[in-house]
Amino acid sequence: MDLKSLKNIPASFALAKRALLYCLIISTLISIGSLVWAFVTTNNIKNTAFVLTKDGQAAMMQGISLNEVDEFRKPEIINHIKMFHESFWEIDQFNYKRRIDRALYLSGRSGKQLFKTLQANGHLAKLVTENLTQKIDIDSIKVNDKVTPYKAKFYGKLRVSRTDQKVESVNEFRANFVLHNVARTNENPHGLLIENYLLKSKPISIPK
Known part of the structure; x- marks a missing residue:
């Protein structure tokens, strides 16, 4: 192994650390976004109901707070x-x-x-x-x-x-x-x- 390869090892570790940090940040943002989407969707579903019309068709009814x-x-x-x-x-x-x-x-x-x-x-x-x-x-x-x-x-x-x-x-x-x-x-x-x-x-x- 030559001296040049040894000098590149710290740089490679630093690059790997940055890559892991970016992956962690992106994963955290995706998780938070998914939780927010699930919360909003659940609230919308709770305030929504379907009623059966005289024609036998299902119609969506939006609830109120x-x-x-x-x-x-x-x-x-x-x-x-x-x-x-x-x-x-x-x-x-x-x-x-x-x-x-x-x-x-x-x-x-x-x-x-x-x-x-x-x-x-x-x-x-x-x-x-x-x-x-x-x-x-x-x-x-x-x-x-x-x-x-x-x-x-x-x-x-x-x-x-x-x-x-x-x-x-x-x-x-x-x-x-x-x-x-x-x-x-x-x-x-x-x-x-x-x-x-x-x-x-x-x-x-x-x-x-």
């Missing part, structure tokens, strides 16, 4: 109000128990008090004995979703008719109430509860 829930709350509030009023007021002698029971899951103490009032004044008894059918027309729903509990007003018309006749009475219908956020259940899918329900209408008139 808990901080964004209030921004999308208003459509749920309005739908909850519709569900309550249609279940509670669109009744006849055959379905009123089942439909009012469903409505009571969407309201709190004031909903139960309203039910007791209709029982006490004989309205539900007339529904059965006089073959009455009720239908509610929604004119407008106003909601203030900037404060909690949410404040709301309902405007519409309550139509009462006899099953065996074409005669009906039309009652102006107006109600004020608030809605509280509660846990979502199968019976209360919007996670809202109607309280302080104040019916600001004349007594319900019955067709003669």
Whole structure:
């Protein structure tokens, strides 16, 4: 072995060290990049679901964070109000128990008090004995979703008719109430509860 070859050995070791250092840095960057990609992908998957459309096709549905829930709350509030009023007021002698029971899951103490009032004044008894059918027309729903509990007003018309006749009475219908956020259940899918329900209408008139 000549002297020139011996002089090249330290340089070769230095080059090997640099090569190993570069490989270590590149491997570390690749590992960190993979972890970041996996974290982002996992979060996106957690916020994504697939729903089956009426045509039998799978459609992707993007979720929202808990901080964004209030921004999308208003459509749920309005739908909850519709569900309550249609279940509670669109009744006849055959379905009123089942439909009012469903409505009571969407309201709190004031909903139960309203039910007791209709029982006490004989309205539900007339529904059965006089073959009455009720239908509610929604004119407008106003909601203030900037404060909690949410404040709301309902405007519409309550139509009462006899099953065996074409005669009906039309009652102006107006109600004020608030809605509280509660846990979502199968019976209360919007996670809202109607309280302080104040019916600001004349007594319900019955067709003669």
